[in-house]
Amino acid sequence: MDRDRDAIDGHKEYQRLVKQLAPKPNAAKEAARAFLVGGTLCLIGQFVLDFFRRTQPTEGEAIAATLATMILLGVVLTALGVYDTLGEFGGLGAAVPITGFANTIASAAMDFRREGYVVGMGAKMFLIAGPVIVFGIIAGTLTGLVAWLVSAVSG
Amino acid sequence: MSYVWAFAVGGLICAAAQLIAIHFPRLTPGHFLVSLTVIGAVLNGPGWYDAAIELAGAGVLIPVSGFGASITRGVLQETQRLGWEGLFTGTLEFVGLGIAAGVVFSALAALVAVPRG
Numbered sequence: 001m002d003r004d005r006d007a008i009d010g011h012k013e014y015q016r017l018v019k020q021l022a023p024k025p026n027a028a029k030e031a032a033r034a035f036l037v038g039g040t041l042c043l044i045g046q047f048v049l050d051f052f053r054r055t056q057p058t059e060g061e062a063i064a065a066t067l068a069t070m071i072l073l074g075v076v077l078t079a080l081g082v083y084d085t086l087g088e089f090g091g092l093g094a095a096v097p098i099t100g101f102a103n104t105i106a107s108a109a110m111d112f113r114r115e116g117y118v119v120g121m122g123a124k125m126f127l128i129a130g131p132v133i134v135f136g137i138i139a140g141t142l143t144g145l146v147a148w149l150v151s152a153v154s155g
Numbered sequence: 156m157s158y159v160w161a162f163a164v165g166g167l168i169c170a171a172a173q174l175i176a177i178h179f180p181r182l183t184p185g186h187f188l189v190s191l192t193v194i195g196a197v198l199n200g201p202g203w204y205d206a207a208i209e210l211a212g213a214g215v216l217i218p219v220s221g222f223g224a225s226i227t228r229g230v231l232q233e234t235q236r237l238g239w240e241g242l243f244t245g246t247l248e249f250v251g252l253g254i255a256a257g258v259v260f261s262a263l264a265a266l267v268a269v270p271r272g
Contacts, residue, residue, distance in 0.1 A: 034172065096188070
């Protein structure tokens with residue numbers, strides 16, 4: 001009987017330890033990491049934006065040049081293998097900035113090259129970025145249409 | 156000071172996305188990229204997103220919602236300049252540079268870099 005009791009107590013103790021030691025999804029920690037990585041990428045973006053605001057004639061061109069430069073940065077960091085590490089640490093903090101968008105294009109191009117240049121790299125480069133462009137263009141066109149009609153009506 | 160704002164606002168957007176992802180584990184990063192892009196595009200219809208860029212700079216421009224807002228900005232500008240053609244030509248006015256550069260440099264990366272794992 002004592003052995004049974006010991007076994008039951010031991011099992012309970014084991015259950016308690018498992019519960020205590022199992023990795024918990026720590027929301028605060030993950031959010032803090034996303035904040036740190038995403039914030040840092042935006043900080044770099046601010047340096048780039050300030051540079052192009054001085055050198056480009058219009059705000060629109062400064063923005064276009066900034067987006068392109070950050071996309072280039074995302075591709076380079078992906079090619080160097082740095083962006084994978086950044087993504088593992090920062091989660092969506094690495095994915096949500098425009099560099100993360102660039103990362104989806106570059107990593108798909110690199111991964112699918114082994115399936116061929118046309119049916120691999122070329123076809124699958126926009127596996128994740130494609131929907132972003134599809135829905136972005138649809139949303140931009142419809143929003144622009146509404147704004148254009150409103151401006152036509154209000155003169 | 157603009158650097159503090161960019162870091163804080165950009166960080167907050169990413170942290171908010173991360174918290175939503177924890178509560179909805181079935182959402183992939185792709186869902187967040189698409190949603191944010193559409194949100195940015197719609198918010199810029201009345202020019203609100205560009206007003207936010209004036210205030211928080213890269214903190215709102217660098218998250219992909221800034222990419223979506225830039226699609227709409229192009230449509231707004233080109234419809235005023237050209238009329239209906241601008242609804243379509245305008246979409247890539249400000250983001251075409253980045254997309255084309257992304258394609259060329261990604262292809263280059265695939266040629267020279269070996270993926271890990």
